[in-house]
Amino acid sequence: GPDKVLVEGAFNQPYAIPNYRIRGHVADLKIPVGFWRSVGNSFNGFFFDTFLDEMAHAAGRDPLEFRLELMRDEHAPSAACLEAVREMSGWTGRTPDGVGRGVAFTYSFGTPVAQVIEVVQDGPDIRLNRAWIACDMGLALDPGNIEAQMVGGMIFGLSAAAFEEITFETGEVQQRNFPDYEALRMHTAPRVEVRILETNRHMGGAGEPGTPPAMAALGNALFDLTGIRAREMPFSKSFSLRI
Helix, strand or coil, X not given: CCCHHHHCCCCCCCCCCCCCCCCCCCXXXXXXXXXXXXXXXXXXXXXXXXXXXXXXXXXXXXXXXXXXXXXXXXXXXXXXXXXXXXXXXXXXXXXXXXXXXXXXXXXXXXXXXEEEEEEEEECCEEEEEEEEEEEECCXXXXXXXXXHHHHHHHHHHHHHHHCCCCCEECCEECCXXXXXXCCCCCCCCCEEEEEEECCCCCCCCCCCCCCHHHHHHHHHHHHHHHCCCCCCCCHHHCXXXXX
8 A cells, every 4th residue: 555654754744835746756675664753754854845945045035934924824824833832932034154054844643843953063073952842732731841752853854964873784784783874972962942832722742843844954954054954964074074
């Protein structure tokens, strides 16, 4: 039957776009693979949102306001998340030299999540500096746990986007553990602020929705800083990111 994972997050984003086509191609892998946090929303969230960011820049528009205009009449809770990260981060659409900011949004598992990532040029390297998250999964039964899940999901996505890579040699995975599968550590992780909204009429998930927008937000921030649009992860292949 149809593979739902292939299209998760690609066709159901709450934007008032009347016509668009998403086409995916299943690679004939000889290596068995399993599920990853946020499943298909992970890679599709990255594809969809970074392309939306490209559209905004091509139109000469503020990337956050561009998203809001397409979203306001489509899904109010999602628009409220974007409004929240705009307020939290003090977003103006302009950044000083040496600073890059990227916004991203993904609706997954019934929960809209908006994120802003800030990166700074630190000598020869680029450092993740700050991050803001706004989410709305309806009634927040345990706000502390929700905040922890959102931060954890974001760090998971940022780690994958920045450094993590699986490589093969003679059909065997080369990575064994964290020494050769680099993840963000406390001293390289951004300072994160989370805001939990409760306007959604339906309860959504918390454990996975924080991951998809993180990858796109980082890619968009790196573009804002450098003018280079990286379309392949990990971004450490294209940028000198601080480990």
